[in-house]
Amino acid sequence: MSALAALSAYLPQGPGWLPAWQLLVAVTATLNTIGNLTSVAASRKLYNNAPAFVNPLQSRTFAIWTLTSAVVRFYAAYNIQNKLIYDLALFTYLFAFFHFGSELMIFRTARPSAPNMSPVVVSTTSLVWMLTQYHFYVRS
Numbered sequence: 001m002s003a004l005a006a007l008s009a010y011l012p013q014g015p016g017w018l019p020a021w022q023l024l025v026a027v028t029a030t031l032n033t034i035g036n037l038t039s040v041a042a043s044r045k046l047y048n049n050a051p052a053f054v055n056p057l058q059s060r061t062f063a064i065w066t067l068t069s070a071v072v073r074f075y076a077a078y079n080i081q082n083k084l085i086y087d088l089a090l091f092t093y094l095f096a097f098f099h100f101g102s103e104l105m106i107f108r109t110a111r112p113s114a115p116n117m118s119p120v121v122v123s124t125t126s127l128v129w130m131l132t133q134y135h136f137y138v139r140s
Contacts, residue, residue, distance in 0.1 A: 004012070010021065012077045012078050013078065014081065015080075015136075016133070017115070018080060018129060018133060018137065019076075019078070022073045022074075022080065022089060023078075023111065024074045025073050026076075026077060027070075029070035032063075032066050033064075034063075035063075036059045036066065040054050040111070042115075043062055045116070046062075046103075046110060046115050046119075047109045047110050047116075048110055049108055049110050050109040053109060067090040068119070070095065072085070072088050072089050073089055073092060075088075075089070076089035081138060082138075086134070087110070088111050090127065090131070093122075093123040093127045094123075094127060096119055097120065097123035097124060100116060104120070
């Protein structure tokens with residue numbers, strides 16, 4: 001059995017690419033969690049217009065928020081047709097979009113850069129994708 005075949009057994013088996021996207025975003029969020037638990041550097045890159053506001057407590061709190069989102073997205077990857085889980089995952093992207101958008105445009109703790117635009121792009125892409133494909137995945 002090849003490594004690829006062994007790995008594919010653990011990948012989401014749902015239709016389309018959205019389940020794989022959910023898994024990719026969840027894995028990325030988990031890695032981001034580790035970075036924010038171990039150092040304030042990752043959080044300071046996100047809130048680059050107010051790095052003095054980022055302290056170890058804020059960074060760890062952000063890490064747990066990110067991990068919570070990752071868990072919901074892991075569940076969505078493997079249960080994409082479950083309405084409740086789909087809706088919860090959709091809300092995680094809405095909250096991320098609101099948070100990062102407001103930090104960029106309202107609170108001004110961030111100025112556009114790759115680290116903080118990435119979650120804006122991912123949340124926007126995911127929201128549009130999930131909203132337009134809602135009835136394909138969720139059959140209520």
